[in-house]
Every structure is written in structure tokens, then in C-alpha cells.
Amino acid sequence: MGTIVTGALLLLLSVAPALAATPAEVARGKYIFGATGGCGCHTESKGPVNAGGRKYDGPYGTVYSANITPDIKTGIGGWTDEQVIMAIRLGRGPKGERLVPVHPFISFNGMANEDLKALVAFLRTVPPVNRTNTPKKITVPMFDSVFLPAWLMAFAAKETAPPAAPVSGVVRGEYLVHAVAHCGECHTPRSAMTMAVDNSRFLAGNPKKTGPEGQATPNITPDKATGLGDWTEAQIVTYLGTGNRPEGDVAGGLKEEMIQGTLAGLKDLTKADLQAIARYLKSIPAVKNKIE
Secondary structure, X not given: OHHHHHHHHHXXXXXXXXXXXXXXXXXXXXXXXXXXXXXXXXXXXXXXXXXXXXXXXXXXXXXXXXXXXXOOOOOXXXXXXXXXXXXXXXXXXXXXXXXXXXXXXXXXXXXXXXXXXXXXXXXXXXXOOOOOOOOOEEOOOOHHHHHHHHHHHHHOOXXXXXXXXXXXXXXXXXXXXXXHOOOHHXXXXXXXXXXXXXXXXXXXXXXXXXXXXXXOEOOOOOOOOOOOOXXXXXXXXXXXXXXXXXXXXXXXXXXXXXXXXXXXXXHHOOHHHHHHHHHHHHHOOOOOOOOO
8 A cells, every 4th residue: 555655646746747936036037037138139129028030140041039938839838947958058959959059058058057947937937929930041051960060069168057156256257257148259259260259369359240240349358458448347337237338428239238138137237246247357368459
């Protein structure tokens, strides 16, 4: 009898639904979502949040961002938490298919487990949108089977996830810059031939030719002539939180999108986290690289 009861209990546990996320976990997930810049790549201009469809052209062809709302049929509603995390961190779909690294999984690979789990919990609270994903249009033969795996092996340096997310100081800033806000994806120089990032010049900026969506990104190393060397930590904090530059100009383009976010953005980070980012940016090697 004991064996039967135990077996029945195990069966019930195996089919029981996963415990719902706590309000605190969802709030943490929304905060991380904002720290990524609000995952704006997954929202078309004036379109429903996270419903995908944003177009990205590359030397390999064209891809469209995916629907990451919790819609069962067209979004991630039918994915397990583990499958969503695998996509975020490893760039693999639920069937193991490779995702094109327009999605910055190379950076998100360094996100701490508790932040990833909270992020997934928050994504599941966003209103579901029934919008079928637009298929990618790849023009390079054998791109998925040969060229993408080879590129990832040759050029995709991976972040290392910490056992727990740092909570303060320069290490917190480093974590946010590298693994969450993925600043290097846009601000680190890329090769025009391979589009690989040159981490020896981390955060030294990109001209329009290699910048994201054809937009130039500034040098944000502490170089006085071409970077943020003359900015104070307070000025960096103000810029990240409001978009207001020291000389009176305001952020535009992709940076404005990152600051404003969709459901949350960089503007929603705590002052302590913005200060941690500013201190980290002032601590990295200065690289002279003028971006026109």
C-alpha cells in the first residue's frame, strides 16, 4: 500500500503545474527587462509590445524579430521556462534550431540565473498577441548549417554567468554593461568584413557602416579626446536616466529607445545602478577612436 501511495504522490507531483511566480519575482523581471533597454528589438514602431516583426538586414539576408508575447500559438506561451532561457542565453529555439545573433544571446549568456528566471516570469505577464512570425530570408547558401556555426565558433566570445548577480559597486556596473544592457553589441567596434566585435577596443564605438541598423554609436570609453573622458559620473547617470547630454543635446535613435524602453527602460533603473554603470565606464581602458 505504501508503494502505491508513494507512486500516486509522485505522479501527482509530476503533472502538477509549476508554481506561479511571486509579485517580487515579476517585479525583478520587469526591472531586468528595463535594464536590457526594454527589448525594443521585439517591438515594431507603434506596434504591440513584444509582438515581433521588426526588420533587420545583414550581409547574410534579412531577419525579423520574434513574437515573445505569451501567445500559445504564435509566441512563447507554449514554451517551457527552460526553452525560453535556452533561447535567451544560448540562441537556440525550442527544437534546438539556431537563432541568428541579431538577438544578443552572446551577451545574455552572462546573465545570472535568478535574473533570467525573473525575466521569463515577467515576459509571461505581458499581454499575448497573436502574430505569426515572419520567416527569415537568408541569401547565403548553407548559412544555418555551415556559416553561422563557423562564425559563432570563430568570433562569438561568451560571457560567463556569475553564481549570483552582483548587487553593488563597479562589479555591478560591469555585470549590467556586459550581460544585461549588452552595451558592447552596439558600442564595440566591428569588422566590416566579418561583423565580429573587436573586444581589444571594447566600447570604442562604431561608424554607420558597422553600427546597428546603420546608425553610428559613440565611443563611450574614458578617452578625453574621443570618448567620455570629460564627462563626470553624475553626467553619465543623468544621460542614461534621461537622455540629456552635458552640452544640452538629447539622445536620439536607438539610444533613446534604450532609455525609454517599451514597458520599462534604462530610465527605470535605480540611481545606484546607474552610478554603478557610470563608475564602470570610467574604469575601463580609454581607447582613442573618433566616430564621425
